[in-house]
Amino acid sequence: MSEIMLQISNVDKFYGPIDTGVHAVKDVSIDVERGDIIALLGSSGCGKTSTLRMIAGFEEVSRGTISIAGREVHMLPPVKRNVAMAFEGYSLYPTVTVRDNIAFALKSSGKPASEVAAKVDEIAEMLEITGILDKYPSSISGGQQQRASLARALIRDADLYLLDEPMGQLEPQLRTLLRGRIKYYIKERGLTAILVTHDQTEANALADKIAVMEDGEMQQFASPEEIKEAPANLFTGTFVGEPPMNIFDAKAASSDDTFAFSLQDGSELSFPRSAFASALQDRVMAMDRVALGVRPYAVQRSETGAAARVLANQWLGDQSHIAAEFAGGTLVLVEHDRADLSEGDEITVHLDASDLHIFEPDTGAAISHGAKLVG
């Protein structure tokens, strides 16, 4: 029995006069179910922070409505919205200790001191800040301040938890571990959280659903798996995924039993016709050119297949990233073991029809993922 915890309906944000000012958020609608973690993902200036600030009430909504737990809140001041927020710039109260910073909201809500202390200790242990609880914000590092700010938000009882780049300053070695613990904490308690981040690794690791934003518009709102397997357009396809998706210019050609893509350098990738739905074949044949995408991890080295020449092979400890010259462009592939390749080596690669993503080259809209036609 899913319940909508946050409903953003057709929200616009203009800086300056409506319709003529800077259009920072364009007609964004998001429904968030209770207990979900949602990430707003995009590069700087994409409108994700404006959206979060409108939810929190720090920014006026130019058009549209925002409801939290069934209550319209977009005209209310921040304090009446019952949201907890962790800020990107830490914003701890400088005159009190980290412990009092974290306990502040609980104390003022009249909880008994012993209960407050126990909760502070628990959350401090989770975020590895037990040792600095009695220090003042000015004497701790940026990463520690950010964890204290996160603790101050997570410890509260609120309908909605808003986390603005909560781990940007965190020590890299701690990030993966703390992500795991925070996700467990939020899920255990059934909390609803909105996370703003430019780091797709963070969004993928924490979120149940990701809203990919660019230029004020929401490009796709879907689970991390769906974004990976069925990106809505060329932007999402190449923005999400590390390393980014390989994209090649291609033109479809079909014969009796094969369906092929001819690439820029004249080479051809051919597949049995049975690999693609016939509606898909008709659609693609009707197009002058297509943008052909394949994720780096889906490219396999094989005995036979298309020829490529290794440009770089970088072993990163747990993965190898290989760049190869292919069809007039660069093809990147990822292997989980150390690859014994060096620059100039000739390799053959195999692309599976089920791993191909086809996009309309001008609008960027996705045509198909694997055998399936979109829409």
Next chain:
Amino acid sequence: MSLVLKDIRKSFKGDLVLDGLSLEVPTGKTLVLFGPSGAGKTVLLRLIAGVIEPDEGEISISGRNMSGVEPEDRGIGMAFQNFALFPHMSAHDNIASPLTAQKQTKSTIQSGVQSLARLLKIEHVLGHKPKELSNGQKQRTALARALAGKPDVLLLDDPLRNVDAKLRFEMRLELPRLIKDQQATVIYVTQDYKEAMAFGDEIAVINGGQVQQVGSPAQIYLSPANTDIARLFGDPVINLLDVTPKAGASGPHVLVSDQIVPLPENHLGDVDRACVLGLRPEALRFVGADSQGAIPVTVETEAPLNEKTVTLAVTARGREIMLSRPAGTPGPSTGPAHIGINARAALLFDRATGALIPAQDTKIEGKVA
């Protein structure tokens, strides 16, 4: 040796930033300086560039002692983390700067700038001022400027730090080839271990003002000199468990949750020593309950990470362990499970000093080109 640093000491306002640091970089090689922020990497680059002077120690480039030599006379190119482009000059004039300093002819300058711009794909923005450039273009302009003077020594201070993830990845693949073609001796500073492994002929891990380890990427990853270095390389971070080796019928071993994890023979001398067992997340895997040495755990949560699935599990004694496996391979996402340890990939460290206790049969293969 193209660049030699000997016993460099430097302090600022009483804080010792570099404490007797020595390094050598052979001509034409790339050395990555890797370390956490505040480790003194940027200070070291500035010392080499000559914009600050060391308190003690000697820097020589191509055999020439650099003490008292002005920055403009050292034959160095440098790219800065924040680009440091000249804001009042066009991209073209920025790139041309080292050439005008060398009093090259107009046509030489013109062709030099053009060929670099073509190489770095910024021909179309040469007329723009820095503030009209995107971050990626700024970064490429800064690189072009560093390369333009054909320097003997190229200093790159975390040049990919301020560009977006997609561009950073592209440059990570492209830049090593580009700088190889320049045949310069390169010092590359980064805080990103993946960049360090991708770029370096050698990596020097700097911490506490000193070089903690110098080695090929493979050496550093597979046999880190201490637990600090082990923690700096790898994502998710290496699991470190307190253990005490015991001698048994089948040789030395340690117990993890009452299960035997065998150690190489030469660790017989380390029996009863307080140690730390280092287990890379990718060296752990989920196994059936009946498999030998299977360690019972409870899976708390799992999350995707760069085409891997990372699992956070807790042992019966409450120790947290992280595992990673290629995305798409099966594994439990929550609840009780068992994990198996690839004993050959286990690392043993001394608990008091954190230093690696090398296993004799660890053979480090040559570098990956």
Next chain:
Amino acid sequence: MQSVSTLERILRGTAISLVIFFFMFPIFWIFLMSFQTNETILRVPPSMVFEPTLTNYRSLISGTLEGSTATLEIRFMSNLYNSLFLSVTSVTVGLLLGVPAAYAFAKLKFRGSEDIAFTLLSFRFAPPLLVLLPLTIYFQKIGLADTYLGLIWVYQLIVLPLILWIVRGYFEDIPSDIEYAHRIAGHGFWSTFTKIALPLAGPGIAAAGLLAFIFAWNNFIFALVLASADKQPVTVGALAFITASGINYGQIAAGIMLSIAPTFALALYAQRYLVEGLSLGAVKG
């Protein structure tokens, strides 16, 4: 929220009008006075209705003051020239000395640099008269009293600290990395100063120069004590209008209008620079 911002707008508008009225009214009133004769100025109650006359300006420019009883020679135009000459030269000298000094204080942290910079600023703390009395005696001894050179020298007390502290803030704002990059690219120290530091601190130098010009122009006390009639600037020259037979308010007003005209025009023209330069100086200094 909309209603709050409307109220806010009205309040803000009112407040701004009050401030503008308070500061601009005297100037406006003097502007009116400069077109009136002494009689219309002094009538009670005062009125804004009068027949404008250009006699005040005419007598200033021709140099003869037609009093009720006698005709007086005045040197207003030569005073104006003195003001211009003294201000321009002082600011030029101040910039030549102050800009390199500001660079040194900003970028080359040498022993005692902070103390020296502060000492220079502290010249501004003492009342000018305190400095003037001994200076008068020195200047008479070494023959600098009543010379342009002596005046320009003394004017540095006003101009130099101002330029030094504003421009220093601008130089400090230039990231060292940009200068390092220029050095490493192969350019020497001097080239880096002229090609990088100077252009980037340009707005600050312009603002400091303008402000110093205004301060020098408005100076009264130094010239009053150190200069005789033929070297006096307008600020001192205006005293001539206070005659034995009465005070010529009309000519004073016209004199003020003429003397504030250059600075006023300059300030309006360079308003943006000035505010930027000043606020930066304030934060940094």
